[in-house]
Amino acid sequence: MSKTISGFSKLSKSQKIDWIVDTYLTHSENAKQTIKQYWNTDKDLQQLHDEFIENTISNYYLPLGVAPNFLINDTLYTIPMAIEESSVVAAASKAAKFWLERGGFKTKVIATTKIGQVHFMYNGRLDVLTDFFNSIKPKLIADTAAITANMEKRGGGILDIELRNKTKNINGYYQLHVSFETLDAMGANFINSCLEQFATTFKAEAQHFDAFTEEEKNIDIVMSILSNYVPNCLVRAEVSCPVEDLTEKNGVSGAHFAKKFVQAVAIAEIEPYRAVTHNKGIMNGIDAVVLATGNDFRAIEAGIHAYAAKDGAYSSLTHAKVENGIFSFWMEIPLALGTVGGLTGLHPLVKLALEMLGKPNAKELMQIVAVAGLAQNFAALKSLTTTGIQQGHMKMHLMNILNQFKATATEKETLSKHFKNNTVTHSAVVTALEALRN
Ligand code: MEV
DSSP: OOSOOSSGGGSOHHHHHHHHHHHHOSSHHHHHHHHHTTSOSSHHHHHHHHTTSSSOOSOOOOOEEEEEEEEETTEEEEEEEEOOOTTHHHHHHHHHHHHHTTTOBEEEEOOOOEEEEEEEEOOSOHHHHHHHHHHHHHHHHHTTHHHHHHHHHTTOEEEEEEEEEOTTTSTTEEEEEEEEEOTTBOOHHHHHHHHHHHHHHHHHHHTTOTTSOTTTTOOEEEEEEEESOOTTSEEEEEEEEEGGGGOOTTSOOHHHHHHHHHHHHHHHHHOHHHHHHHHHHHHHHHHHHHHHTTOOHHHHHHHHHHHHTTTSSOOOSEEEEEETTEEEEEEEEEOOOOSBSGGGGTOHHHHHHHHHTTSOOHHHHHHHHHHHHHHHHHHHHHHHTTTOSHHHHHHHHHHHHHHHTTOOHHHHHHHHHHTTSSOOOHHHHHHHHHHHHO
16 A cells, blocks of 8 residues: 555545555554544534644543642642653642742743744845835834734734844845734734734835835845744742751751752753753643643743753753752743633633633733743752652652553552562563462
């Protein structure tokens, strides 16, 4: 059977499945059953999911977990998290509880500006281009009136348009660099529509600008697109407490814990190999909430990692210090999030997740997401600098293996006890389970 096909998108869902099964999958009836067992019995709900993307054949489940006890600016939240990795939700919950008893998280939105750019080529005199830009700037804005009317009514819209000269990097390359306030919308559609209109107006008006030579009138638009780098859409999250309050029943003194914790953060600040893993742990929390609340986690990932390298080297997103006997741990990250539009009004579980969070506006969601990231990093560093990360991970690993072998509740209980004092490896668990079953 040929592995290429034309007109695939026009096939019905069951024809698509037939083609995939016939072309790639050996046990065709089992394969079909696997695909179909994830369909929702509610036809409307299934159709909703089918239409989120193209060529849908089934639904891909991720667990939706919740982490309670998050005290953020004196309000309590239970945070929804969609993630496949074990231990993440448990770690978030532990960090939430730890800080609940120590004053909770403090957060602040620093700025909410988003960016889009029209990239274009122009071969000619810069002063004439600058005159042209200044003369048509009001028209650029006026021509987007139909797109911006609603956003402006709510207090948002286009903040500024700048002409940027990038010819040092690429011959003839310039930009319209535009800043936006999109309020509770992530704003991708709004920004991209405005940019495409700017590009159309810019190119058309150049034809009538008398000071341009014929060659200069030939402005070549390369592309118009929002930027997912949003260093001025920034939120800060922080925890702090007297060092002695960090002391726990495990015998580790607050001062010792704080010292090792600050060292661990300092290492991630200067060592990229560590910083990437350190920040990955932060993204465990961030992505899970971003996904649960129907936002674009790829955009968030790209923007945050770029921000982590903003000073020229990839570095830790979090920082920590002890000053005058006070331990503080904080993070500032860019987050362009929406609580209206996109999936937020469509996906029933996203609606539920947002309701669980008290129907936050975008600024509130920025703060909640930042806290999830900071909490995750706190939990990871706390484990890493004390017991090591494997203790918690191996408990979950054990459960995953036992589930794989369909262990009963009694088998799980017996083997959990056994592996308290024995090292968890895949083969050790299988051997122990076999011994138990025989
Ligand atoms: C695992 O998903 C995340 C950690 O590796 C993060 C870290 O090392 O800080 C535990």
